[in-house]
Amino acid sequence: MKKARAGLAAFEARAGEAARTLLRNQGYDGGWGLTLTSVSSIVNTSEVLPILRSAGIAGQPVRQALDFLVGAIPQHCMPRHKGGRGENTRFIAFGLAGLLSHPQFIHHGGVAETAAWSVGWFEDHQVDHGWPEVLGLDDTSLHQTALAVHGLAQLRDTLHELGPGLRLPGGVDTSSLLDRVVPLIDHGVHGLLYHRRPSGAWGWRTYVDTDPSPSKTALCLLALSAVASGTGPEGEPAYRDVPRETGGVHGVGQTKRLAEVVTEAGQWLLHNHHRWETFVEDDKDVQGTAWEHMAYALCAQAVVRVGANPRDPRLTKAWAxxxxxxxxEAGLWNEPGASGKRATIRAAYYTVSAYEEALRRLTRLSLDSTAPEDTGETTAEMVLERVALGPGRTVQLRARDSDGQVVCELSERLFDLVKVVHSAPTGGLATERIAGMLYVAPSSVPKYVQRLNQAVSAAFGGAPARLLLAGTVDGASGYRLAGRYSTDPAEISTGPSGVPD
Structure with a gap:
């Protein structure tokens, strides 16, 4: 835990030093490669730009990097025999994210035009459930589809911020471009949901039965979270989170909202933290290069995005x-690996992304004066704010500072316990009254309550959480439902006014 805290405490200083290291090694063409001496690439230049943003650096270095991307994106994705580097989707997906990394430069020469060109490329090269790793392949790439969806969601949000009917350099109109972006987001979301596993994870390859992949799960989580969290030009949700079919590739589909999908993916990652907390993950789908995902940082970012406390003990090894x-000495973060550590831009990018996510989360927690005090050694208790009875024997829960709802399936006895308390006008019942309605001895009620709260905690990935709270009800000992309870399950996702909160 000391090492984990040391990294967080030193992050801002280290990010600043890393940015200065990168500025000293910026290529003559404005770009960067994987290492400080590598040939400039779209991928690594797009990874550097968020690091500079984190350190508060903009100005000429960023403009030069954007100039590199503007020239490289349409050129590099051409076939090699035509002077390109291969028809790889990653050039467009990473490049679009890089172009949008500093939205204040959307008016910089060529940025808006190249973003629109990228949208056209995505329109022209769709496959059934997303986008391929490289043109000519029919199989959907989870990696590239997730990156494409994430970048398109960023572009959607940027266009919403600019407002409708604005003419950007190169004749790009914000309204007409947005009309092209939204269907592409829907196409990518459909593809990601189609390949989702019933466990809440994604496999490392599409269409075949492979082991679940922590990195692919994290990439899909972050992409879908970006889609669901956007805000429209008038403050309305940018994405209508209605129930959608998931898991069709496996034959047995489920109907879920994006908020549920994102939450369950985060729960899977937390439950399986031992599979990624100290590892990188090879991606054999990426052609032409030995691609490794920095799973230890990518997955940490994902679980924090979905609501995990950065001080959760299950994240300690990753932060350490x-x-x-x-x-x-290098002024940069190393990659772990069997061949020894080496400082790379890829490692720096994913590490900075994880630390930034953690600091945003900790800021939100510290601003909430009513949140349970965190000891630094154990996970802070999840504070339930909304409770509703769902279909079957499910309870739909929403916790404070959580980006989505959690669905907890209960045994018949535990569900009956929730129902009797939920039906009380004040959301609370005396122990004797609960026992009478369940036809059990009063001494058995605390045991059922304990089992219920354990089930709820498990639904939140093991984080402490209580659905029933002990207290005084009508002058006697009893139990109350945590948070505000509702008879409408849809309100869990939309809030009492119908607007996601």
Whole structure:
């Protein structure tokens, strides 16, 4: 835990030093490669730009990097025999994210035009359930589809911020471009949901039965979270989160909202933290290069995005590793690997992304004066704010500072316990009254309550959570439902006014 805290405490200083290291090694063409001496690439230049943003650096270095992307995106994705580097989707997906990394430069020469060109490329090269790794392949790539969806969601949000009917350089109109972006987001979301596993995870390859992949799960989580969290030009949700079919590729589909999908993916990652907390993950789908996902950082970012406390003990090893990978001599973070550590832009990008997510989360927690005090050694208790009875024997829950709802399936006895308390006018019943309605001894009620709260905690990935709280009800000992309870399950997702909160 000390190493984990040390990395968080030192992050801003290290991010600043990393940015200065990168500025000293910016290529003559404005770009960067994987290492400080590598040939400039779209991918790594797009990874550097968020690091500079994190350090508060903009100005000429960013403009030069954007100039590189504007020229490289249409050129690099051409076939090699035509002077390109291969018809790889990653050039467009990473490039679009890089172009949008500093939205204040959307008017910079060529940025808006190249973003619109990228939208056209995505329109022209769709496959059944997203986008391929490289043109000519029919199989959907989860990696590239998730990156494409994430970048398109960023572009949608940027266009909403600019407002409708604005003419950008190169004749790009915000309204007409937005009309093209939204269907592409829907196409990508449909593809990601189609390949989702019943466990809440995604496999490392599409259409075949493979082991679940922590990195692919994290990428899909972050993409779908970006889609669901956007805001429209008048403050309305940018995405209508209605129930959608998931898991069709496996034959047995489920109907879920994006908020549920994102939450359950985060729960899967937390439950399986031992599979990624100190590892990188090979991606054999990526052609032409040995691609490794920095799973230890990527997955940490994803679980924090979905609501995990950065101080959760299950994240300790990942934070400790990121702290250990800082190389003061190189002024950058190393990649772990069997061949030895080496400082790379890829490692720096994913580490900075994870730390930024953690600091945003900790800021939200510290601003909430009513949140349970965190000891630093155990996970803070999830504070339930809304409770509703769902279909079957399910309870739909929403916790404070959580980006989506959690669905908890209960045994018949535990569901009956929730129903009798939920039906009380004040959301609370005396122990004797609960026992009478369940036809059990009063001494058995605390045991059922304990089992219920354990089930709810498990639904939140093991984080402490209580649905029934002990207290005084009508002058006697009893139990109350946590938070505000509702008879309408849809209100869990939309809030009492119908607007997601």
């Amino acid at each position: 590793l990121m702290n250990d990978l800082w190389d003061p």
